[in-house]
Amino acid sequence: MPWNWKQDGWPHFTYDAAALEVLERRFLVSSGEMIGAVRHVGAGDRELLRIELITDEAVKTSEIEGEMLDRLSVQSSLRRQLGLDAEARAVRPQERGIAEMMIDVYESWNAPLDHDTFFRWHRMLMAGNTHIGTVGAYRTHDDAMQIVSGRHDRLVVHFEAPPSRDVPGQMDAFIAWFGRSAPDGTASLPALTRAGIGHLYFESIHPFEDGNGRIGRALVEKSLAQNLERPSLLALAYTIERNRKAYYEYLERNQRTLDITGWLVYFAETLIEAQRTTLARVSFFIEKARFYDCFRSQFNERQEKAVARMFRAGPEGFKGGLSAENYIAITRTSRATATRDLQDLTAKGAFLRTGERRHTRYTLNLTPFQNEGNGSA
Known part of the structure; x- marks a missing residue:
């Protein structure tokens, strides 16, 4: 079976919308629960909660790609980005970069998506990176962009993306789709459906030399935030990282077909699980505040x-x-x-x-x- 982008009909995905209806409703109900839970956090602590959630996601989205970051350094950088007091500690470029990108995603969720958005995120994410040739722009190399595993002499190709020469046109079409599928677009889609299609679509183009996974997950946050009319702050990377194998298996399987019902159901369930994880973290934050109030100075x-x-x-x-x-x-x-x-x-x-x-x-x-x-x- 050829890759999805080589098939007739690309990039028009097909799926069974009825299979997602219950999941879409469940997601919206849980979103209401999340809003209610955050209201129980004192106004002065909400910024701290936001930093905790963004820090967790920043560290985990990097860990999925095999990059281990210092959590306290990321958090310190986030605090600086938000104009808050931060302890003086060494922060590596990649820790500062992921913090900048996460804050940009959070604060610009309602802004239209364009090429400059992607280039800005990529520059932030690749801060201090010296192993790739193109930073802040789509890939231009002639070599095939492949996802592989195994020994160098026995490589397994899991996916091959469109050639670099086709990426600008592919991304033009993607950005246009993202705008049409938005809540105020001409072909708006429900939250989970839009986020699931968007993530698979973007990862199938794989427009950058490096950083596609992290940017693709940031894109999910932007998509959901637009549908919910507020940042979702879901623990998506944390949830994916707990079962990375299933995530990559579903991606690989659905990059060979345009019928992506299976992918959308899997990804919707993953997002709902991420929602439950975030809700648990909000509850934990509230319990922590109450704990310290109870035992203050003891x-x-x-x-x-x-x-x-x-x-x-x-x-x-x-x-x-x-x-x-x-x-x-x-x-x-x-x-x-x-x-x-x-x-x-x-x-x-x-x-x-x-x-x-x-x-x-x-x-x-x-x-x-x-x-x-x-x-x-």
Whole structure:
């Protein structure tokens, strides 16, 4: 079967809209729940929540491509971009670049999509990059743009994109489609359908030498934000990264056909899962704020450091629970002091204890702060 862009009818995809109706409705209902949850975050904390969510997505979207970034450096760069106080720490060009791109996506969601948008994102994303020849413009090399795996002498070609000479015309058509499919366009599409088609369509053109995956996921955020009339801040990269194999398998399978119902159902379900993950992170942020309000000034410096480290682990928690050895490593204290500190945290109700002796583990006790009233922002 030839690649999708070589088939008659490209780029007119076909799909069963009825297969997506329930998913589209579920997404809109969950979007309402998200808006309601954010309203429970105090006005002063909303910027902090936004930074937390954008940081998570920036780090994960890079991790999918095999690039490991320092989370605190990305967060520091985001704070600077937003004009907030940031600690003085070294920030590598790629960390600054992904932060700039994520903020640009967030703040310009309602602006029309054009070539300059893509070029701007690419320049930001490729900051400090020296291994590609063209930055801030579409690829121009004569070599085939292929997605491959395996040893150099036994390569498996998963996809081959249109030749570079065709990219400007392909991107003209893509940008025109994106405008037509917008909520105020002449052929508007529901949120999940538009985001799913847009992502597959863009990745099939693969217009840049590098960065196509990260830009393609940024494009999903822009698409959803336009349909929802506000940034979605979905944990898409986090959700994809947890099952990267399925993501690439669906992409590869659907880059050989123009009937993409299977892809759209998969991607819609992925977006809904990302929505649930984001909602859980918003709830965790609220619980964290309530936790600190409850225990304000009750911890010593060592305990503060350990608690902060556990919160950085996110909703999934500190892997395996916190042990006395973990506490000693984090706080650089003695075993006797660690024992007293942990007993104190448990007695105060900040930690929950499970197990005995060397199997003793501690977790944050967030139960009292879950669904605690409705509050108002």
